[in-house]
Amino acid sequence: MTALTANAAPSRWSNNRAARRFMRHRLALLGLAMIIFLSLACVLGPHLLPYDSLYIDLRARFAPPLTGYHFLGTDPLGRDVAARLLMAGRISLLVGFFAMVLSTLIGTLVGVIAGYRGGWVGATLMRTVDGFLSFPSIFLLLALAAALKPSPVMITVIIALTSWMEVARIVEAEVRSLREREFVLAGRMLGLSGTHIMFREILPNAMGPIIVASTLTVARAILMEAYISFLGYGIQPPLPSWGNMLNGAQQYLGSAPWLAIIPGAAITIAVTSFNFIGDGLRDALDVRDDHI
Amino acid sequence: MRGFLLNRLLQSLVLLVIVSIIGFGILNLLPGGPLAQFGLDPGMTQQDIERLKGLLGLDRPIWIQYLDWAWRLVRGDWGHSFRDGAPVLDVIGSHLFATLLLMGSSTVIAISIGAWIGIRGATRRYSLFDYLATVGAMVALSVPTFWFGLVGIYVFSLKLGWLPAGNMSEIGDASILGYLHHLILPSIVLSLVHVAIWSRYMRTATLDAISQDFVKTARAKGLSERRILMKHVVGNALLPMITLAGMQLPSVLTGALVTETVFTWPGMGRLFLDSLGYSDYPVVMGLLMFSAILVLLGNLIADIVVAIVDPRIRLA
Numbered sequence: 116m117t118a119l120t121a122n123a124a125p126s127r128w129s130n131n132r133a134a135r136r137f138m139r140h141r142l143a144l145l146g147l148a149m150i151i152f153l154s155l156a157c158v159l160g161p162h163l164l165p166y167d168s169l170y171i172d173l174r175a176r177f178a179p180p181l182t183g184y185h186f187l188g189t190d191p192l193g194r195d196v197a198a199r200l201l202m203a204g205r206i207s208l209l210v211g212f213f214a215m216v217l218s219t220l221i222g223t224l225v226g227v228i229a230g231y232r233g234g235w236v237g238a239t240l241m242r243t244v245d246g247f248l249s250f251p252s253i254f255l256l257l258a259l260a261a262a263l264k265p266s267p268v269m270i271t272v273i274i275a276l277t278s279w280m281e282v283a284r285i286v287e288a289e290v291r292s293l294r295e296r297e298f299v300l301a302g303r304m305l306g307l308s309g310t311h312i313m314f315r316e317i318l319p320n321a322m323g324p325i326i327v328a329s330t331l332t333v334a335r336a337i338l339m340e341a342y343i344s345f346l347g348y349g350i351q352p353p354l355p356s357w358g359n360m361l362n363g364a365q366q367y368l369g370s371a372p373w374l375a376i377i378p379g380a381a382i383t384i385a386v387t388s389f390n391f392i393g394d395g396l397r398d399a400l401d402v403r404d405d406h407i
Numbered sequence: 408m409r410g411f412l413l414n415r416l417l418q419s420l421v422l423l424v425i426v427s428i429i430g431f432g433i434l435n436l437l438p439g440g441p442l443a444q445f446g447l448d449p450g451m452t453q454q455d456i457e458r459l460k461g462l463l464g465l466d467r468p469i470w471i472q473y474l475d476w477a478w479r480l481v482r483g484d485w486g487h488s489f490r491d492g493a494p495v496l497d498v499i500g501s502h503l504f505a506t507l508l509l510m511g512s513s514t515v516i517a518i519s520i521g522a523w524i525g526i527r528g529a530t531r532r533y534s535l536f537d538y539l540a541t542v543g544a545m546v547a548l549s550v551p552t553f554w555f556g557l558v559g560i561y562v563f564s565l566k567l568g569w570l571p572a573g574n575m576s577e578i579g580d581a582s583i584l585g586y587l588h589h590l591i592l593p594s595i596v597l598s599l600v601h602v603a604i605w606s607r608y609m610r611t612a613t614l615d616a617i618s619q620d621f622v623k624t625a626r627a628k629g630l631s632e633r634r635i636l637m638k639h640v641v642g643n644a645l646l647p648m649i650t651l652a653g654m655q656l657p658s659v660l661t662g663a664l665v666t667e668t669v670f671t672w673p674g675m676g677r678l679f680l681d682s683l684g685y686s687d688y689p690v691v692m693g694l695l696m697f698s699a700i701l702v703l704l705g706n707l708i709a710d711i712v713v714a715i716v717d718p719r720i721r722l723a
Contacts, residue, residue: 142542246425249699251660254679255433258695261683262436334549341551342665346680365557365669369565376561379554386549394545 136399143395146388153385157204166195168202169353180373188373191363196373200381203355207337208385210271210356214336217275219282219329223318226286231294231313241287244280252277253342260348270349274339282328289321323400327393334389341382357382408721411714419707426699427480431473433695437688480696486689488682495693499675505575506674509666510659512594514652517601522648524602525609526641529617540606547603552662556596556669563592573671593670597662601655608651612644619643646717653709656702 137143161168171192180188180196187196229240247255259273293299294317302312337357343349344358352359357378364375396402460466464475479485485495524544528537564572570592576585616622617640625635664676671677675694682690714721 142545242421242425245422246429248657249422249426249702250429250695251657251664251698251702253661253664254695254698257679257683258433258691259436261686261691262433338549338551342553342661345551345553346665346668348683361554361557365560368557368561372561372565375554375557379551379557382554383546383550386551387546390545390549 133399133401137395140395140398142391143399146391146395149384149388150392153204153381153388154208157201157208160201161198161205164195164198164201166198168194168198168355170194170198179371180377187377188371190360190374191367191371196360196377199355199360200357200377203357203360203378204381204385206267206350206354206356207340207358207382210267210274210340210350211333211337211385211389214271214274214278214340215329215333217272218279218332218336219325221275222279222282222328223286223325225279226283227290227313227318227321229283230287230290231309231317233291233294237287237291240283244283244287247277247280252339256339256343257346257348260343265348265351267350267354270340270343274336278332278335278339282325282332285324285328286321289324290317293317293320324402327397327400327402330389330393330396334386334393337382337386337389357385408714411721412711415707415710415714419703422703423700426703427477427696428473430692430696430699431476434476434688434692435469437691485693485696488690489687490682490685490690495689498678498690499693499697502673502675502678505672506660506663506667506676508590509593509597509672509674510663512590513597513601513662514655514659516594516598517605518648518652520598521602521605522609522641522645524606525611526613526636526644528606528610529613530636532614537610540610544603544607547599550599552596552600552665553669555599556593556666559592559596560669573669575673593666593672596669597659597666600662601659604655604658605648605651608648609644612647613640616640616643646713649709649713649716653706656705657698660698660702 171194172189176189176191178189180186182188187200190196190199225240225244229237229244255277256273259276260270263269263273290313299312299316302316307316340349340356341358341361344356345361347359347362350356350359352362360378361375364371364378367374464472467475483496487494488498524540528534528540531537560572563570571589573589575589622635622639625639630638660676663674664679666672667674667676668680675698679691679694682688682694
């Protein structure tokens with residue numbers, strides 16, 4: 116992320132200024148700390164816990180949290196909820212991160228081409244964006260997830276395919292306004308190719324909004340994975356994800372509420388943290404507040 | 408106005424074509440494509456499938472197949488459900504009311520609470536209330552709707568016993584009060600995200616309106632702050648909210664699907680999941696296209712309403 120900011124800022128001075136502004140944003144720092152903590156816990160935690168996330172212990176079913184040997188209790192098969200939560204976090208965070216990478220790539224590519232070329236190419240691309248946005252995302256996600264085999268990689272691709280439009284819109288607007296600037300004209304007069312101007316001259320100057328949008332896309336992607344996994348069309352058991360841990364939880368809501376409360380809290384904390392970071396980056400990089 | 412209307416209608420038609428192309432693409436991605444229903448029948452042989460392909464014209468070029476499919480949509484022939492053979496449009500129609508009821512009541516909650524928070528935050532900018540509302544909105548946007556529903560059921564149905572945990576009414580009880588009782592929890596759950604969105608937009612819109620010259624004029628005339636707020640600021644701030652209501656439709660529909668699942672609410676979202684579970688692809692495709700058309704229509708209506716209310720847009 117720092118490498119990208121360096122590109123966005125024309126000088127070292129404003130780069131430091133952006134970093135300083137970010138450091139003053141308390142909620143963003145809190146979010147960053149939470150994400151670092153969650154990532155470390157998910158990477159290291161499973162090695163430290165005495166239980167395997169897939170180990171079934173039928174003598175210890177439905178153990179409540181903070182009692183006995185299981186810190187966060189056990190599920191209907193007697194599996195340790197804490198171990199499952201951390202393994203699920205790996206999946207959910209990875210799916211969220213890579214879905215963001217993929218959708219940012221698609222959205223940036225479409226946005227840059229549409230914004231720079233304009234004309235009927237731009238119009239066609241942007242109307243396609245509108246077309247995708249006309250579908251309620253969950254209907255699109257579920258139909259695609261049912262059509263394609265739901266492996267973690269495929270889920271990532273599907274989420275990316277349904278969340279690149281926002282980035283495309285932001286980049287298109289940014290590129291369209293940058294296209295008329297003097298440095299682009301200078302590039303043309305130097306005889307640079309269109310590709311070079313688009314990706315080497317214009318794109319670095321549009322980096323701020325892209326970084327903000329991609330941070331918010333991670334939050335969205337984690338939520339989307341949770342939605343489709345909760346509904347049973349996302350990550351498939353025995354592989355745990357925060358969403359599919361909640362999948363069977365509703366029927367035990369009366370007897371074992373922690374099965375529903377704990378994974379949902381994890382999702383909420385992770386998504387809130389990314390939204391806080393995105394908010395901080397928006398202030399730090401001085402991105403227009405068109406959205407929320 | 409006529410020019411505006413024609414222009415806007417044309418835009419919607421272009422979008423409708425693009426939406427239908429995306430839909431057709433997904434239809435062909437589904438396992439078995441348009442022939443999925445026959446794949447479920449154990450009596451079908453490969454020859455039968457090939458013959459059907461010829462009969463249904465699936466051996467024709469893809470763009471002719473698309474035109475054929477799109478024309479059937481336009482004529483209202485959306486196919487039949489695999490489950491009971493009922494026409495898809497009838498199946499959707501019988502689930503439409505429940506969804507619209509849920510969406511409507513949650514939108515009323517979202518707009519009234521969201522607008523109140525937004526206006527209060529804008530008039531008391533940088534106050535503790537404003538700060539908490541800003542942070543609260545970001546958290547509310549991050550809560551998975553289904554989880555909020557589960558927590559709601561746990562607290563209000565299982566622990567306190569105040570509200571029913573699901574369904575639209577008790578069997579044999581068709582009273583309005585019974586429906587309302589069942590409506591409360593799902594509408595609140597569905598509205599949470601949108602309260603957050605409305606409050607953010609309303610805050611920005613109110614701040615925009617407050618900085619306008621006509622507010623200065625009103626102050627100079629000696630109108631009370633309250634009157635300025637109610638008559639001049641809020642009225643103008645609410646205008647962009649009509650457009651927003653249209654733009655929020657896809658997200659409300661997404662929330663409705665999840666909420667309906669948690670609360671076993673007999674609406675379109677629940678129907679979509681059930682149909683997916685039964686591989687009832689004609690209904691799945693029908694709902695996919697229907698929801699997109701609903702969104703296009705909602706945006707069109709919102710834009711027309713804004714144009715009627717605001718002469719600046721229709722005359723521009």
